[in-house]
Amino acid sequence: MEITRKAxxxxxxxSYLAAKDTGENxxxxxxxxxxxxxxxxxxxxxxxxxxxxxxxxxxxxxxGVRLAQDPEQITIKEVIEFIEGPIxxxxxxxxxxxxxxxxxxxxxxxxxRAQQAxxxxxxxxxxxxxxxxxxxx
Amino acid sequence: MEITRKAxxxxxxxSYLAAKDTGENxxxxxxxxxxxxxxxxxxxxxxxxxxxxxxxxxxxxxxGVRLAQDPEQITIKEVIEFIEGPIxxxxxxxxxxxxxxxxxxxxxxxxxRAQQAxxxxxxxxxxxxxxxxxxxx
DNA sequence: TTTTAATATAACTTATTTGGTTAGTTTTAT
DNA sequence: ATAAAACTAACCAAATAAGTTATATTAAAA
Numbered sequence: 001m002e003i004t005r006k007a008x009x010x011x012x013x014x015s016y017l018a019a020k021d022t023g024e025n026x027x028x029x030x031x032x033x034x035x036x037x038x039x040x041x042x043x044x045x046x047x048x049x050x051x052x053x054x055x056x057x058x059x060x061x062x063x064g065v066r067l068a069q070d071p072e073q074i075t076i077k078e079v080i081e082f083i084e085g086p087i088x089x090x091x092x093x094x095x096x097x098x099x100x101x102x103x104x105x106x107x108x109x110x111x112x113r114a115q116q117a118x119x120x121x122x123x124x125x126x127x128x129x130x131x132x133x134x135x136x137x
Numbered sequence: 138m139e140i141t142r143k144a145x146x147x148x149x150x151x152s153y154l155a156a157k158d159t160g161e162n163x164x165x166x167x168x169x170x171x172x173x174x175x176x177x178x179x180x181x182x183x184x185x186x187x188x189x190x191x192x193x194x195x196x197x198x199x200x201g202v203r204l205a206q207d208p209e210q211i212t213i214k215e216v217i218e219f220i221e222g223p224i225x226x227x228x229x230x231x232x233x234x235x236x237x238x239x240x241x242x243x244x245x246x247x248x249x250r251a252q253q254a255x256x257x258x259x260x261x262x263x264x265x266x267x268x269x270x271x272x273x274x
Numbered sequence: 275t276t277t278t279a280a281t282a283t284a285a286c287t288t289a290t291t292t293g294g295t296t297a298g299t300t301t302t303a304t
Numbered sequence: 305a306t307a308a309a310a311c312t313a314a315c316c317a318a319a320t321a322a323g324t325t326a327t328a329t330t331a332a333a334a
Contacts, residue, residue: 003227003248004321011244027280040324047282060331061279076247089255090140106270107148110213110262111140117254118226125247133243142293164309177295184311197302198308 007083009037010045011076014054015130018071025064045083052082071127077119079127087122089115144220146174147182148213151191152267155208162201182220189219208264214256216264224259226252 012035017026028046032039046065049055056068081087090111149172154163165179174182183202186192193205218224227248 002225005228006322008227008229008244025280029280038323041322043281044283044323050281057281058331059279059281059329060333061277062332063280063330065281088139090145091142092145106267107145109270110258110267114255114258117258118251121247121251121254130243130247133246141291162309166309175294178293180310181294181312187310194310195302196300196308196310197304198306199303200301200309202310 003080004084006041006045007080009035009041010049010083011079011127011130012037013042013045013049014067014071014074014079014127017055017065017067018127018131020066023066025058025062025066027064030064048083071131074127075123076125076127076130077122080122087115087119089118140217141221143178143182144217146172146178147186147220148216148264148267149174150179150182150186151204151208151211151216151264154192154202154204155264155268157203160203162195162199162203164201167201185220208268211264212260213262213264213267214259217259224252224256226255 013031016031016035020026028042029039031037031046032042037045046055046057050057050065050068054067054069054074055065057063057065077087090107092105092108093111093115150168153168153172157163165183166176168174168183169176169179183192183194187194187202187205191204191206191211192202194200194202214224227244229242229245230248230252
């Protein structure tokens with residue numbers, strides 16, 4: 001029932017870089033230090049975010065990563081789902097066709113409504129919103 | 138990020154008994170069979186729900202359990218939290234005082250708003266609502 | 275051109291949580 | 305007495321999450 005740490009780390013990395021916004025390369029080691037994220041985890045997360053197109057990386061000495069996309073266009077929901085896969089609060093919503101009760105059972109609808117309410121908030125908040133609210137760390 | 142099966146089983150047990158509403162004792166074995174819940178798990182869940190006051194049990198041959206409280210007064214949220222403990226979508230909301238960023242970081246507020254939106258749905262739905270919607274199994 | 279600093283990628287280990295099992299004790303109707 | 309049932313507690317196994325380790329690749333700098 002919880003957002004994983006990796007997803008939260010990813011969000012913090014993105015908003016941290018969005019707040020810097022100097023166009024300069026930031027190495028993983030610095031991100032790890034300033035954001036208090038396990039140093040060995042950062043390169044992994046950064047690589048994934050780069051593959052996704054949200055960051056761009058430069059290898060070698062003096063290298064690092066920086067934001068590659070408008071932070072207004074990256075929602076919290078997208079980041080979480082990219083790292084964790086689809087957000088689902090109940091198995092019933094993963095494979096509803098596998099549930100024999102599906103059509104009759106209103107629990108499915110309760111889960112769906114509860115989940116949607118949550119996703120509306122997460123999908124309506126962007127990395128830029130976090131930066132605006134001064135979440136630099 | 139998911140509601141556990143035990144919590145869902147508990148909700149289904151309650152709405153199943155609420156739908157019966159005959160005042161007769163229903164043994165765990167029957168609940169397990171009709172609700173397709175692992176037979177060994179039902180007695181545990183039933184015992185917990187009884188301790189909580191939602192069910193009342195009669196031991197011995199011919200015994201079983203039945204609903205002991207108005208299903209209008211039991212919300213989905215209450216059942217989940219009784220079985221799983223408090224619903225939290227992020228560690229930040231469990232022990233905010235342990236987070237050095239707490240006051241500055243708007244992520245906390247995003248989590249809080251997303252969680253509240255979800256809890257509003259779960260807290261606004263009762264066992265009686267499920268029964269009305271014909272969720273007898 | 276060698277060294278160093280960095281990304282990028284994969285595999286692995288450990289801790290925690292979940293889902294379920296097992297075993298046993300009471301209690302009560304037959 | 306016996307059988308059927310609620311109760312209770314302890315345990316086990318599978319899955320997931322979190323973090324570690326190792327290695328290859330690339331590019332700047334000495």
